Amino acid sequence: xxxxxxxxxxxxxxxxxxxxxxxxxxxxxxxxxxxxxxxxxxxxxxxxxxxxxxxxxxxxxxxxxxxxxxxxxxxxxxxxxxxxxxxxxxxxxxxxxxxxxxxxxxxxxxx
Amino acid sequence: xxxxxxxxxxxxxxxxxxxxxxxxxxxxxxxxxxxxxxxxxxxxxxxxxxxxxxxxxxxxxxxxxxxxxxxxxxxxxxxxxxxxxxxxxxxxxxxxxxxxxxxxxxxxxxxx
Numbered sequence: 034x035x036x037x038x039x040x041x042x043x044x045x046x047x048x049x050x051x052x053x054x055x056x057x058x059x060x061x062x063x064x065x066x067x068x069x070x071x072x073x074x075x076x077x078x079x080x081x082x083x084x085x086x087x088x089x090x091x092x093x094x095x096x097x098x099x100x101x102x103x104x105x106x107x108x109x110x111x112x113x114x115x116x117x118x119x120x121x122x123x124x125x126x127x128x129x130x131x132x133x134x135x136x137x138x139x140x141x142x143x144x
Numbered sequence: 145x146x147x148x149x150x151x152x153x154x155x156x157x158x159x160x161x162x163x164x165x166x167x168x169x170x171x172x173x174x175x176x177x178x179x180x181x182x183x184x185x186x187x188x189x190x191x192x193x194x195x196x197x198x199x200x201x202x203x204x205x206x207x208x209x210x211x212x213x214x215x216x217x218x219x220x221x222x223x224x225x226x227x228x229x230x231x232x233x234x235x236x237x238x239x240x241x242x243x244x245x246x247x248x249x250x251x252x253x254x255x256x
Contacts, residue, residue, distance in 0.1 A: 067244050076234055076247040077187070107183070120186065130175050130194060130238065131202075132245060136186035 036060060037123050039135035047143050050111045054138045056121030057103045066104045068095055069120040071137065075118055080107070111142045146171045150235050150248035156256045157229060165220045165251045167235035173174065174240050176218040180204065181232040181250075190233075193218055193253065230255050 038057045046052045058066070065084055069077035081088050083095040083104050094107040108115055118137040125131040148169040157163045167176065175194050179187040189202030193212040207226025212218055224231045232252050236245035 065243050072230075074232075076250050078247070080244050123187040123229045125189070131177075131189065131192060133189070134179075134186060 036133045039121055039138050041136055043139040043141050045141045045143060047112055048111055048113060050128065050142075051100060051107065052111055053096070053105055053107045053144075054119055054140075055105050056090040056135050057101075058121075058123045059102070060123065061077060061102060064065075064122045065124065066095075066097060067122040067132065068104075068106050068123060068131070069134075071118045071120055077134075078107045086096075108140075111140075112143050113144060115120050116140055116142045148235060148246055148248035150233075152247065152251060155251055155253045157253060158224055160254060161226045162221055162223050163253070165217045165222065165233055165235075165253070165255055167210050167220065167248055168216055169218075169237045169246075169248075170201065170216060171239070171246060172215070173237035174215070174245070175238040176212070177236040177238070177245065178202075178208075178210065178218070178220045179234045179236065180237055181234060187234065 036059050063110040069078040070080045071077040083097050093141045096105045118139050120137045121135045122127045122132040125133040151166045169216040173211040177192040181187050188204050190208050193199035196212055196215050199210050199212050209221045232250050234250045236250040238245050
């Protein structure tokens with residue numbers, strides 16, 4: 034099993050839809066996780082951090098499910114500008130200073 | 145404004161040539177990282193450094209070398225031993241107490 038695994042998509046959704054991505058991780062000792070957004074041919078930018086209590090920022094909600102070892106990202110009321118690749122990241126081997134990234138999930142929001 | 149600067153943005157390498165990618169940060173971050181991104185493979189860690197004059201190999205260090213002589217700078221050399229260097233190279237840094245990385249804008253390396 035890969036350390037961090039994501040469905041590559043693409044997820045094609047209409048504007049206004051709610052979409053959710055999951056990301057599974059293999060190291061049960063990991064405490065914190067991250068969602069990054071990456072636009073085409075650009076660098077990843079931190080979207081949200083995820084801890085045991087989850088996190089919400091406007092239309093975006095991130096949750097952690099320790100029992101099943103996955104994190105989720107929920108986007109409500111999708112906008113055209115949300116179209117991007119969403120990468121999840123987890124500490125590598127439990128050490129918080131190194132992150133291992135999933136391959137990313139491509140979201141395409143359609144008008 | 146504080147941030148990470150990578151240069152050049154685009155780089156072309158001839159077969160058998162070494163090239164060096166620059167990464168400079170003025171965020172006063174201790175830790176710095178180099179990742180490589182290929183289509184469909186996500187980000188893979190090449191090298192990282194937690195403090196000045198110390199660095200560790202990541203998952204795919206073969207064919208690469210780094211140095212960390214200053215806190216602000218973490219250059220990556222792609223040597224001729226790296227047989228498939230064409231990729232998008234990303235440098236990142238991290239504050240000791242804050243989670244998550246800050247990335248530079250990347251260098252796109254192509255072998256010609």
